[in-house]
Amino acid sequence: MTADVLSLEKIEEAKRQLAGVATLTPLDHSVTFSALTGNTVFLKLENMQKTGSFKIRGAYNKIMSLSEEERTRGVIAASAGNHAQGVAYAAGRAGLRCTVIMPEGAPISKVMATRGYGAEVILAGGGYDEAFQYAVELQAKSGAVLVHSFNDPEVIAGQGTIALELLEQLPEIEAILAPVGGGGLIAGIAFVIKKIKPSVRIIGVQALGAPSMFLSFKEGKLTGCRHTCTFADGIAVRQPGDLAFSIIKKHVDEMFTVDDEEIASSVLMLLERSKIMVEGAGAVGLAALIHKKTGLKSAKTVVLLSGGNIDVNILSIIIERGLIKTGRYARLRVMVTDQPGNLRRLLGAVAEARANVISVSHDRIKPGIPLKQAEVILALETRNRDHLEQIITSLAGIGYAAEIIS
Structure with a gap:
């Protein structure tokens, strides 16, 4: 299939077809991410769409x-x-x-x-x-x-209705960042934008662990990848669509990749700073912008948050790892003399350092622990990494050598 099976008329018809079914999702101006990236950032909240995605x-x-x-x-x-x-x-x-x-x-x-x-x-x-x-x-x-998920003209036309909404919601739009898996979403958006307002910069973002369309775009020919490895399951596609690719190579300006750590940090930032929950695939555009992949400066930029159907187990891991990375949660291993009062003294020092104790494990019989010694594992809630370092220094000052184990 080639791009000539798509037309603006087909996408306008799709918009009429979707009236009363698809939600006109908000376009939210983010002061936080604007300040962080040096652009005027708007979030297209397709995570709030019916069924949780575009x-x-x-x-x-x-x-x-x-x-x-x-x-x-x-x-x-x-x-x-x-x-x-x-x-x-x-x-x-x-x-x-x-x-x-x-x-x-x-x-x-x-x-x-x-x-x-x-x-x-x-x-x-x-x-x-x-x-x-x-x-x-x-x-x-x-x-x-x-019903193909991305390589079908009617499917691509449906996804292209997002671009029609964006042009109405933000006529002065200058750039769009969209997630890419098989390519249907960005193909529909790029087709509409380049027909109506070609000055807008269209940027695709893929997960580094599933870069098939990124590789195709860079090499100028349809290229698959042997395997995928990313928690962004919504865009984990080994073989992109030929129809989508024919549109992308003609209408998309640039394409970048982001790794899972960058995606996860963006999921967490959206949740904590904007109270918006997205899945991994939905956060890749913001990840590219935050981590300075695009080179955009002072541009009215729309970041498409394509979906919010994140697995709660994955979300809990992202939150825990994010807290560890920023020094707001830590597990410390401390060896103490196995005598009455020593554990109380250790916990008193932790409380004095204004850390919140989540859990305590005290073990004096595990193999490898010296006789007359006990191993204490403390799970702590702290303010940031500086606070954590202050706690470790404070404990060292009274004779406790604390080791961060996670």
Whole structure:
């Protein structure tokens, strides 16, 4: 497929089709991230979209375009989670039979949400690409219509409606940062923007652990990657779409990658500073801006937060690791003489240093601990890394050598 299957008329029609279904999501001016990056930053909150991500736009537009004969066959899709929910919701609304293939490791929350919308969910494969291959095999047997998550003109047209909204919400827009997996989202946005306001800089961002479209963009030809390794499961795609790529190479200005640490820090900053919850895939654009990948300066910049369906287990790990990294949570190992009163003396010193004790482990029988000694593990809540260093120095001053173990 080539880019000529897409048109502004098709995307305008998609917008009409989605009226009353997709939410007009807010465009939020962020003072925090503007000051941090030196740009005027606006957050397009697609994490607040129905089903928790932008995917409802493309999925619904595709399903509504099916003929009566196609509808009788039902639909099938493969997805790590967000497209799954979009397809399931759209199919349920249209009264169609729906089967969704999801990777075996898909977040339980996304699996349950997809089933909650009425779809039959089958878990297969270790990632999106394996799930997609299984969906293709099932589709050949069942005759159901395959609703591709990114390489379909109707799906791309649906995603392109975001750009129409942005031009209405911020006519003076100068740059857009969008997440990239298979490429359907940025393809739709870039197509619209470059037709209507070509001066706007379109920047794609991929996870470093799943860089297939980034590599394709840099090499000028469709290029896959052998495996993916990122917690941003929504954009963990090994083989990007040929239709999406044909649009991207013509209309996207630049593409960058960010690693999982940069993504995780952006997820945490959004949660703590802006009270906005996004998944890993939704935070890559902001990660690129915060970590100075783009070179943008003093630009009216829209960062697309594409989804908010983060697994709570992943979120808890991100929060804990973020607290450790900034010195706000620490576990200290301290050896004390095994005598009455020594533990109380240690804890008194910690309290005097204004640290909050979360837990205490006292062990004098573990192998390797010298006789007449005890190992104390303290989990502490601290203000920052400077405060943590002050606590360690304070303990050293009264004879306790504290070692940070996490």
